[in-house]
Amino acid sequence: MTRLESIVRVKSDIVNNNSGCAAELSALLSSSEAAAKVLRKRQKALEPVLAEGASALGRVRFEAVPWNSGDAEAVRVLLKRELCGCMASFAAELAKALKQAGLPCTFLGTQESGNVPEAAEMHPEEPLTVRSGIIRAEADFALEKAVLFFCGVKCAEAKLGSAGELAEEIVDLTVRFKGGTVPADVMAGRLVLAASLSESAGDAFTVGGLWPVVHRIGLMAGGLGKSPSRAGLGCYSIFDYLAGVRNVILSTEASGGWVKASKSNAAVKICANPEDLSLESKVELRDE
Amino acid sequence: MSNICNNIGCSQEGLPEDGRVCSAAEELAALAQKAADDFEEMKGLAEAASKCLRGGSLTAKYALYRRLAHFSEERAAAGWAGSAESFRKLKTAAVRDAVAAFKKNFKAAAKSAGMSFSVLGTSPEEYKVGAFVVRPDFSEASAEVYYARCLLSSGVSLVPETLVAFLKRQADDMDGRFIELYGDADGQTGEDAEEKFRRCFFSAVEDSCRLMLKCRRRPFGERVPIHDVWALIMASCQDGKFAASGDTSGYREYSKAQMCWDISRLKRLGGLCRGGLRLNLGTATIGLTKNKDQVFWLDDGLGAGQYYYSVWFQSRG
Numbered sequence: 001m002t003r004l005e006s007i008v009r010v011k012s013d014i015v016n017n018n019s020g021c022a023a024e025l026s027a028l029l030s031s032s033e034a035a036a037k038v039l040r041k042r043q044k045a046l047e048p049v050l051a052e053g054a055s056a057l058g059r060v061r062f063e064a065v066p067w068n069s070g071d072a073e074a075v076r077v078l079l080k081r082e083l084c085g086c087m088a089s090f091a092a093e094l095a096k097a098l099k100q101a102g103l104p105c106t107f108l109g110t111q112e113s114g115n116v117p118e119a120a121e122m123h124p125e126e127p128l129t130v131r132s133g134i135i136r137a138e139a140d141f142a143l144e145k146a147v148l149f150f151c152g153v154k155c156a157e158a159k160l161g162s163a164g165e166l167a168e169e170i171v172d173l174t175v176r177f178k179g180g181t182v183p184a185d186v187m188a189g190r191l192v193l194a195a196s197l198s199e200s201a202g203d204a205f206t207v208g209g210l211w212p213v214v215h216r217i218g219l220m221a222g223g224l225g226k227s228p229s230r231a232g233l234g235c236y237s238i239f240d241y242l243a244g245v246r247n248v249i250l251s252t253e254a255s256g257g258w259v260k261a262s263k264s265n266a267a268v269k270i271c272a273n274p275e276d277l278s279l280e281s282k283v284e285l286r287d288e
Numbered sequence: 289m290s291n292i293c294n295n296i297g298c299s300q301e302g303l304p305e306d307g308r309v310c311s312a313a314e315e316l317a318a319l320a321q322k323a324a325d326d327f328e329e330m331k332g333l334a335e336a337a338s339k340c341l342r343g344g345s346l347t348a349k350y351a352l353y354r355r356l357a358h359f360s361e362e363r364a365a366a367g368w369a370g371s372a373e374s375f376r377k378l379k380t381a382a383v384r385d386a387v388a389a390f391k392k393n394f395k396a397a398a399k400s401a402g403m404s405f406s407v408l409g410t411s412p413e414e415y416k417v418g419a420f421v422v423r424p425d426f427s428e429a430s431a432e433v434y435y436a437r438c439l440l441s442s443g444v445s446l447v448p449e450t451l452v453a454f455l456k457r458q459a460d461d462m463d464g465r466f467i468e469l470y471g472d473a474d475g476q477t478g479e480d481a482e483e484k485f486r487r488c489f490f491s492a493v494e495d496s497c498r499l500m501l502k503c504r505r506r507p508f509g510e511r512v513p514i515h516d517v518w519a520l521i522m523a524s525c526q527d528g529k530f531a532a533s534g535d536t537s538g539y540r541e542y543s544k545a546q547m548c549w550d551i552s553r554l555k556r557l558g559g560l561c562r563g564g565l566r567l568n569l570g571t572a573t574i575g576l577t578k579n580k581d582q583v584f585w586l587d588d589g590l591g592a593g594q595y596y597y598s599v600w601f602q603s604r605g
Contacts, residue, residue, distance in 0.1 A: 153533065193502055196502065197499060215531075215534060216499055217503055219523055220500070220520070221503075224519045224520075225515060225519045228518055228519040228522045228542075233523060233530065233536045234534070236534060237533060237535070238532070238533040238534050239533075239534075240534075263505065
């Protein structure tokens with residue numbers, strides 16, 4: 001049974017009042033026949049809320065349902081426990097799948113060690129965030145979607161399925177973005193060119209600030225000039241750019257961070273390590 | 289045939305001064321009726337011959353013989369109305385008359401809409417209305433519309449008023465297209481549409497040239513192919529998603545015809561000089577014009593035009 005199926009089952013349990021946490025809930029209110037009637041009536045009121053799907057579970061506004069605060073809290077605690085258990089088990093499966101694919105896996109926002117978080121560390125309304133090499137993924141159980149980022153830029157979004165599916169997606173994106181197609185010195189040349197055309201004052205250049213100009217250079221180098229069309233416009237994206245910039249960083253590990261730009265007297269340094277590269281990372285230039 | 293007339297707006301009501309078209313069409317319809325009557329007569333003769341041969345009297349056989357002889361002679365005559373040749377001639381005349389009527393009505397509709405009209409060719413028919421070239425297809429009752437030797441639209445109705453309205457709308461759309469796509473972040477209040485176009489388009493061409501020349505490590509002022517400028521302007525005309533990440537899902541077309549339109553418009557509006565710079569257009573050599581993808585046809589506003597290949601900026605200092 002997948003984690004999502006588990007969540008759906010919890011919802012179903014509550015609606016049908018026949019097992020699991022619903023049984024505990026029933027026990028809470030079974031002290032009198034009148035209480036049971038109230039429960040059935042109020043469960044009916046809850047049905048449309050729950051029918052929105054498993055995603056609504058983490059965000060059900062119990063105060064909107066005519067239960068007393070004690071009942072609401074009891075249900076909330078049960079649901080939280082179930083959801084956190086699902087998330088923890090999802091995290092464990094994801095870590096296992098990534099390990100099998102030979103990729104690192106660090107969970108963010110739960111604990112400093114980055115290890116697979118325990119159920120007690122989870123927050124049902126917060127997405128489970130995992131970093132695997134150059135890709136960061138956010139599994140949002142409340143919205144049932146997984147969003148993947150490369151260098152802080154959203155590069156894919158998918159319906160949240162099993163942990164194995166998410167791991168596959170991470171592996172695919174890692175392969176796609178791992179090596180930029182543009183050599184480091186050529187990329188450095190483009191950054192120097194973009195800086196010389198950039199309107200930003202002084203030397204305060206960032207990776208994101210240089211993107212609009214490098215985008216155009218990349219498009220023309222990629223063949224837009226030969227065929228100005230929709231296909232031509234798709235020949236260079238921000239992910240190609242970031243992969244290229246990452247290439248610049250990787251190529252400078254032996255040279256103190258500076259890369260000589262192709263066909264230029266300038267050198268470029270990206271002030272970030274490959275894992276932390278983002279659009280906000282600073283770009284420094286100097287004459288050689 | 290009456291369909292030809294109706295489809296190109298030459299109905300009897302709409303053509304008070306041109307009886308020829310209708311008479312040609314009526315003549316053709318009458319001919320078709322005559323041919324049908326002829327066929328009926330032939331059928332009647334065949335039936336009579338069948339009965340007569342099975343046991344008719346000698347007088348009846350003789351009468352039949354005379355009718356058959358007359359019928360054969362009539363059909364063999366060169367001017368027999370039911371021959372394919374007669375049909376073809378009449379049809380050609382009817383189409384010619386319909387074309388003449390269309391031309392007349394189209395010209396009148398263009399003039400009343402304030403658009404220039406001239407005939408570029410007759411076989412096939414080709415007209416220049418305003419900045420557009422119209423190629424009618426009378427057999428399909430539709431027209432193709434071209435600008436700067438690029439096809440803009442096909443299947444446009446051949447009804448003169450509809451066609452002229454389409455061309456007017458097309459001209460208005462093309463006037464507003466660049467600013468609509470490019471946006472205007474530096475918009476100035478009180479600036480009219482023409483000045484806004486002159487400023488934005490000139491600046492877009494200048495920025496594109498600067499970038500291309502920087503990439504090629506050439507000084508600003510050297511020639512840049514218009515094709516490259518077009519590609520970069522097309523990139524500038526895309527939406528925010530494209531600017532942010534290169535995502536082309538919201539692709540917005542900036543066609544070659546539109547590029548030609550905008551350059552011609554800038555020239556026509558006197559916008560080639562700005563901020564101490566003059567934008568020059570370089571004509572294409574005969575060799576370059578062989579590759580039509582790389583050259584741009586610009587109207588000279590006098591009914592003719594020329595292929596251009598490059599642009600360059602010159603300081604007016």
